[in-house]
Every structure is written in structure tokens, then in C-alpha cells.
Amino acid sequence: MADTVADNETDSSIADRPFDVKHYTATAQGSLAGDLHVDTYGPLDPALVEALAYLRRRESESAGWLSRVLVTATHKEARVTAFLSSWAYERHWIAQALAQMSGRQYSGAPALTRLRTIGDRGAPLIESVVGNVHGRAIIAVHMAERLIDTWLIDRMLQRVSTIGGDPALAEDIRVLRAVLGRQQDYLAESARHYLSEGPRSRRLARVRLAAVAWPLGADREPARAIADVIATLFAGDPGWAVALDARVDALPGLAGLNLMTRTAAKPGRPPLRRVQRPAAALGRGVAGLITLGKGTSAHR
Numbered sequence: 001m002a003d004t005v006a007d008n009e010t011d012s013s014i015a016d017r018p019f020d021v022k023h024y025t026a027t028a029q030g031s032l033a034g035d036l037h038v039d040t041y042g043p044l045d046p047a048l049v050e051a052l053a054y055l056r057r058r059e060s061e062s063a064g065w066l067s068r069v070l071v072t073a074t075h076k077e078a079r080v081t082a083f084l085s086s087w088a089y090e091r092h093w094i095a096q097a098l099a100q101m102s103g104r105q106y107s108g109a110p111a112l113t114r115l116r117t118i119g120d121r122g123a124p125l126i127e128s129v130v131g132n133v134h135g136r137a138i139i140a141v142h143m144a145e146r147l148i149d150t151w152l153i154d155r156m157l158q159r160v161s162t163i164g165g166d167p168a169l170a171e172d173i174r175v176l177r178a179v180l181g182r183q184q185d186y187l188a189e190s191a192r193h194y195l196s197e198g199p200r201s202r203r204l205a206r207v208r209l210a211a212v213a214w215p216l217g218a219d220r221e222p223a224r225a226i227a228d229v230i231a232t233l234f235a236g237d238p239g240w241a242v243a244l245d246a247r248v249d250a251l252p253g254l255a256g257l258n259l260m261t262r263t264a265a266k267p268g269r270p271p272l273r274r275v276q277r278p279a280a281a282l283g284r285g286v287a288g289l290i291t292l293g294k295g296t297s298a299h300r
Contacts, residue, residue: 019186021082028086029179032097036175037168041101047232048164052102054229055156059095061217062088065146072138080139083186090179101172140194140201141208144251147187148209148259149216151244154180156215159233159240195252202253209254210272214263223268230267240264 044052066088075081099105154177161173195202213219218226234240241260249255262271 019189021079021186024182024186025082025086029090029093031093032175033100036097036100036172038100038103038172040168042166044164044166044169047228048160049102049104051156051160051229051232052098053104054225055153055160056095056098056102056104057221058153058215058217059091059098061220062091062095065216069142072142073136074139074142077139080143080190083190087183087186090183094176094179097172097176101169136194136197137201137204140191140197140205143187143191143194144205144254145209145212145216147184147191147251148244148248149214150180150184150187151247152215152260154184155237155240155244156229156233159237163233163236191251195254199253206254206257209259210257211270212259213268213270214259218268219270221268223266225268227267230264234264 066084069075069084070081074084157173157177157180161170164170164173195205213226215226241264244260245258248257248259257271259271263269
């Protein structure tokens with residue numbers, strides 16, 4: 001599980017043993033409401049409450065991510081789809097637990113702009129086009145981005161536990177991290193497998209991962225939101241970004257991206273920031289497809 005693995009340890013030992021998806025789906029974690037000890041918490045620092053509410057918002061967006069993923073070649077992999085079905089179920093209940101722990105049933109997320117709402121609705125269509133061009137290579141992207149995101153969320157939860165200094169809070173965080181730990185086992189195995197399928201998968205993953213604001217969904221809010229959370233949680237953990245980047249470096253073909261180091265420097269922005277003009281969004285996507293897909297077949 002995640003809380004039994006050293007923070008800077010790679011996942012090579014995990015990747016060497018097959019993950020039992022059938023067992024995972026049969027034992028997926030449901031509601032945690034009855035297992036939490038919220039009533040016994042001491043007063044939590046307001047900044048820590050904000051961090052918990054922020055993490056809840058990120059966990060709540062799993063369904064939106066799935067709506068993009070399941071229109072690509074990723075959904076054709078039965079083992080991946082079986083895992084993601086239970087993964088989404090668990091993430092829903094983790095989000096609910098974080099809402100309970102923060103004391104905020106409403107997470108305080110800012111209202112989306114009309115442009116962002118239109119973008120959300122069109123995202124599955126755009127991802128479908130991307131997936132059609134790149135075929136199986138897109139699976140490596142989806143597995144790697146979820147693995148890296150889970151590493152980051154897990155590290156954030158660890159810091160909540162450390163900073164909170166409350167035994168009851170620490171126990172509840174341990175339960176959440178155990179759920180994430182099992183997800184990490186699968187995602188590490190799967191990301192390594194699909195990244196190892198060929199240079200096309202690794203090249204696409206490098207381009208796509210560098211265009212992500214971390215954690216996934218951070219760009220849905222003002223950059224100040226994640227900047228404040230990072231300042232709160234990692235003030236006493238200056239090596240967090242380097243440690244997580246070392247884990248990314250150990251994945252096939254992803255060395256040197258420095259995703260977390262760049263995130264720490266410019267929270268809420270993609271590591272390789274591009275000009276963001278809504279009217280040119282689709283054009284940039286098509287240009288990227290042509291560049292990456294030139295001279296290659298749409299399907300392997």
C-alpha cells in the first residue's frame with residue numbers, strides 16, 4: 001500500500017507482480033462515512049481545511065476525466081476498463097470522505113465560465129479525434145497521467161496527516177491512502193506496460209504530460225488555489241517535487257520531464273505553458289496531431 005512505500009521509492013517491485021483486477025473489482029472500497037472519526041478531530045487549521053476541500057474537488061472530477069478516456073482505444077482494453085469502473089467508484093467515495101473531513105459538503109469551487117463549460121462538453125469529442133489518430137499509444141498517456149496524479153494526491157494527503165497532528169485525522173488519512181495505494185499498484189503496472197509498447201507511446205506521453213496542470217484539473221480554478229495548497233502542505237517538505245520527479249523519471253521514456261519541479265515553480269500552469277487562446281484551441285490540437293502522427297499509422 002502507498003503508506004508502506006518510501007516516498008522516493010520507485011514502483012519496480014510493484015510492476016513485477018501481476019495486479020489481480022478481478023479481486024480488486026470484487027473488493028472495491030465503498031462509502032467510508034462509517035469509518036471516519038471526524039467527530040473526534042481537534043480544531044483544524046483553516047488552511048488545512050482549504051487543502052482538504054481542494055483535494056475533494058480534484059477527486060470529484062473523475063467522471064469528467066473518464067468521459068474523455070472512454071471514447072479512445074483505452075476503453076477497448078477489457079482489463080483497463082474493468083479497473084477504471086471500480087476506480088471511479090472508489091474515487092467518488094474518497095471525495096465524499098474528504099468532504100466530510102473538511103466539514104464542507106459544498107467544496108467551494110468557483111463557477112465555470114461559459115467558455116470552460118463549452119470546452120468540457122467538447123472535450124470527449126476532441127479526445128476521440130486524438131485517440132483515433134494515435135490508437136493504442138493514447139493508453140500510455142491515460143495510465144501515466146493517472147499514476148502521476150495519484151502519486152501527487154497521495155503525497156498531499158500524507159502532508160495533511162503530518163501537519164494536522166491529530167491522531168484521529170491521521171488514521172482517517174491512512175485509510176484513504178490505503179485505497180489510493182491499491183490503485184497505484186495497478187496504475188504503475190499498467191503505465192509501465194503501455195509505455196513499453198514502443199517509442200510512439202512514449203513520445204506522445206511526453207508531449208501530453210508536459211501540457212497538463214498538476215494535479216489533474218488544477219487549471220479549472222485560478223492558479224492561486226493550487227498555489228495556496230502547495231504553500232500550506234509542502235512548506236515543511238521542500239524535497240517533495242524532486243522526489244516525485246524521480247518516480248516519473250523511472251517510468252519508461254519519461255526521464256527529465258521535471259513535471260513536479262515546474263509545478264512547484266508555477267502552480268496551476270502546465271509545465272510547458274503554451275499560449276491559451278480559446279478560438280485556437282482546436283487548431284492547436286489538430287496541429288499537434290499532425291506533428292505527432294506524421295508518418296505513422298493511426299493504429300498499431
